Amino acid sequence: MNNKQEKIYSFKNDYSEGAHPNILQALAETNAEQQAGYGQDDYSKRASNILRKEVQDENSDIHFVSGGTQANLIVIASILKPYESVIAADTGHINTHEAGAIEATGHKINTVATKNGKLSPEKIEALLEQHTDEHMVKPKLVFISNSTELGTIYTKRELSELYSFCKANDLLLYLDGARLGSALCSSKNDLSLAELSNLVDVFYIGGTKNGALCGEAIIINNDDLKDDFRFYLKQRGALFAKGRVLGIQFVELFKDDLFFSLAEHANAMADKLSQNIAGLGYEFLTETNSNQLFPIFPNTLIDKLSEKYSFHIWSEINNQRSAIRLVTSWATKEEMVDRFISDLEKYSTYN
Amino acid sequence: MNNKQEKIYSFKNDYSEGAHPNILQALAETNAEQQAGYGQDDYSKRASNILRKEVQDENSDIHFVSGGTQANLIVIASILKPYESVIAADTGHINTHEAGAIEATGHKINTVATKNGKLSPEKIEALLEQHTDEHMVKPKLVFISNSTELGTIYTKRELSELYSFCKANDLLLYLDGARLGSALCSSKNDLSLAELSNLVDVFYIGGTKNGALCGEAIIINNDDLKDDFRFYLKQRGALFAKGRVLGIQFVELFKDDLFFSLAEHANAMADKLSQNIAGLGYEFLTETNSNQLFPIFPNTLIDKLSEKYSFHIWSEINNQRSAIRLVTSWATKEEMVDRFISDLEKYSTYN
């Protein structure tokens, strides 16, 4: 459970630490004010205005929730009719790690097998061709994540083609941005936040994994999806009594581009790990594009590393080697990255 | 929406301010630590141990969620089979102000009309007699809140009789403690937290309305209700990635009985308001037992008060008079209570 005691450092995820100090300071400074409840406070309004500027759409509807699974189940349940389904990569978070949250709202997830966690028009088209009548569900929504659960990201061209395909096929496009900061700050990225926002019907910007205590900002661009959204928030238990807590955090995250500089640090730490691991001749499960990397190590090496460091063992490659997941964040200490690298070099000589 | 600008003070609810300073300080002091995610951090464990001592049951299962509606829908959905229903007072929060959250999990709420928001064995018995076969739902769970939505509280005798009745009739008892602190610190209360805990199958202790930024502690005493509860939390989007945020808050709330002293302040402010209002000859919709009071004022007086103060107009008594709801909290300033009273005296002379 708790890494702190046994290990010297954790690369297990990007939510091991608290929040960026600016956020705690802002919470303290505004603490005594009386504010309206349930997201109707000044700070939630201010954060919404800031984000509308960021996405360059003054008509976007913006709502704040406390976590990603909550955002996913509410957005999806608000869009689909009872017989409609959502299409996702088989590695999609909603399909694998949300305990059936989407199905619990009554909807089927149609999955598509992928190598890199990314969906393409071709894969979706094949699925649509199978769904021809009322004996099957009717696919209506496409779910993607950027960065994906495998650390890959969408290029401007890929996202444009996907969105065009959706529009041409009466499908809606939803992007899970739990790790959007890292995606947008990737050296491989060619999308601005505003450009990305313009290429989806609805998405969310993840705060929890990029410096907030909690909080995701749902951005609804498609007018058809805006009505009565607050009813969905309330019905699913997502309407925070002290909505100010979420609003204040996003005000701070987007002050002086803090959100982006935090993500840049996470990516820099990931790149440093990735380059040094590659330099030692190790391969990766997927190309490192963001703050998650998936190096493939001998199991004996993984055992050694596990004595000092926390990380997930992602998948077995063969009975000798496995892929592990290393995750960096806004809070990752470079000295610990260096230490991991030097330990890796040391252990590697034994292999 | 925002009271701050137009009014001088809000008695609208008990979540207008942030958190008690101790909580913000603890969040800051622990901020840099790496902790396990999803409620498996040291602080959530520590808070659970503290609460097990408070309820004097070392076998209680304890889970932290961010809000009351979330707690209610998850607890209720985790207990009931698809054809089973929950019994509640018609004024119960789950029946009136949760946007159909319980029904959205598939369950009917059987309501009972009450004057004071409290359930009794007699009222439940009459309802059970109507439910005789598979053409109707099967009532299985009783939902009560303490303090109730009308500010009333349960006595030890009332709760004991209700729990005995439930056991005798194969019903389970769940208590919504959104305002439990105020109830337990009421001058009319004769229940300790441990005694109350021993008289229900499951309940939650409200933090949001008593000094926390967010957070409710679900206490499961009945062994039959403990298995796999974390699946329900995850499936409903309630498992906080940074569960430490909830754990730390409850550690602080129950350090040196802070939770109770905060509630005592709220009650003291309510009593002061109540006594002075009564002193001016006004009646109340219900007896003031906790931090919510429901004075009945002439509509002209309500209009005058509304110019300076925020509060809910609760219900129309006749075309001349209405009941309003005044709510005090851990953060209510006594000077503002005094000011409200003096304004009330001033305006009352005109009537």
Add this chain to the structure above:
Amino acid sequence: MNNKQEKIYSFKNDYSEGAHPNILQALAETNAEQQAGYGQDDYSKRASNILRKEVQDENSDIHFVSGGTQANLIVIASILKPYESVIAADTGHINTHEAGAIEATGHKINTVATKNGKLSPEKIEALLEQHTDEHMVKPKLVFISNSTELGTIYTKRELSELYSFCKANDLLLYLDGARLGSALCSSKNDLSLAELSNLVDVFYIGGTKNGALCGEAIIINNDDLKDDFRFYLKQRGALFAKGRVLGIQFVELFKDDLFFSLAEHANAMADKLSQNIAGLGYEFLTETNSNQLFPIFPNTLIDKLSEKYSFHIWSEINNQRSAIRLVTSWATKEEMVDRFISDLEKYSTYN
């Protein structure tokens, strides 16, 4: 359970016998034909065309299902968004005798207390005024039954006013016609089937309680409610593989107005019972308008009658007297009605 052995006759309900012989004959005559499945057979199409003529709307969408609860849950679930509710009389079948079928689809039923089982604009308006924001469900659909669960019926004026009110308040109107035949053939009725159809958005015509083996015809008049309805039927397990079985029955029921003549017989038997019971000086819980009557008898008399006849004891009036429910049908034998009356006269002399 089984009345046949102990009793000489049952007035318990209107589905104790099989089907009108014409229906069985038609099933036999068409039995060998190969027909398309799932309601796309010739007979379902023919029945739909016949019913479109009956309701005088060539654009009505018509679907056949096997029972009333199935019709109710599918129609309601197809109309409401997750946070929307349906308004019904507290005596409404969906609220009392469908085992939570509507809530199981995720929707709250907002109930209104009534004396005679009928809804009025006034009662609905009061309920709408309480539902002001996203903390509560949003009432969207009004459910009524004709005849009602208390045997009463709606007049043309009442239904017109109700429908106008719904339109003016952005509400939809759904009528449960499980006993529509008896309502339309009531001596008190002033509505034609076409007029009634024109005053609701969607309704169903009950076959099961008026001469069919099984089957209800859902008539959708409002264009907004027509799309993809077959998906809802399939998803809820209501799409009959041999849809011909339902289609053939409705073709027969509406051949030579059989549907209406069967209902007229049921009403005639009810009127005979009602007049003779009244003649003996007994009162009724509600006025007898259709094939259900609710006489109030001394409990001692009820015990005597129970030895020979099956019926429901509906409600206790006081500790001396109770209301029972007598139901007649297309199959009720007049000789048994006469026998019940003579027994009643005999037993009454003793009281």
Add this chain to the structure above:
Amino acid sequence: MNNKQEKIYSFKNDYSEGAHPNILQALAETNAEQQAGYGQDDYSKRASNILRKEVQDENSDIHFVSGGTQANLIVIASILKPYESVIAADTGHINTHEAGAIEATGHKINTVATKNGKLSPEKIEALLEQHTDEHMVKPKLVFISNSTELGTIYTKRELSELYSFCKANDLLLYLDGARLGSALCSSKNDLSLAELSNLVDVFYIGGTKNGALCGEAIIINNDDLKDDFRFYLKQRGALFAKGRVLGIQFVELFKDDLFFSLAEHANAMADKLSQNIAGLGYEFLTETNSNQLFPIFPNTLIDKLSEKYSFHIWSEINNQRSAIRLVTSWATKEEMVDRFISDLEKYSTYN
């Protein structure tokens, strides 16, 4: 839609005709009797007793519903807790052709890829290993069909191994017997109805596809799954008012082994088609074991056959050839089978 007019014969499915004449005769003979409603009639009880003898378990609970999707969604929803999932072959009916009926009850279907539509312990074990904590659903139920959607059947050894695996892994086993008659009468079958019943927790015997107008018999053998099942039936709209209609049909189907002789005819017709098709040198998608066969024909030949015969084009093999599905039934006319074969021979000479 309707094949009758354009084609000379349909091999599209096994529910194109009505019911076996014995059933219609029994409905007529019992039509005038007064019987209790909702499955508590004499005939439903008699049918239950007959089936308990057939499965040789006097404690089995037996319920009758009108169709397979209804049976599947009710049984599965009655077994699973909200976070539990059902495991099925990717070709399983619940996964492909029930319009999301299972997900609409809130449950995820975990799918396993198969070649022949059959599940094995190995495939399930691999899936269980991936489901380790509360971030994922908890697989609890295994769904199989016999015969499968690809016409294959389970041997005694296969079913025994699967059931043992389920028991060893705290999984329950449910068998969809929509085409159970054909499976049990297959020349490849080595299971008796009683043996099969003894190797599953719950299953249903399909009547609709083997001579009934409508009706499936759900057999619950596992005591843990029996309580309150009628509540589930009512809540899902599956409790027939005139339950006698279902009971009478199963009494007739199991009189003098009619159920089995009807299935034997269907299989004989399938075997005749299969052998002659093979004799002409054509291959099949799967081995023909029951009343569904999947020959692979040139697309040009399929076009020719389509002019006279109705059938489903199942899947594309390459751009030259496709697999079609031919289905025989209790009502299939041997002369039409012979005609299809002679036409096939004729057309084949052209290829």
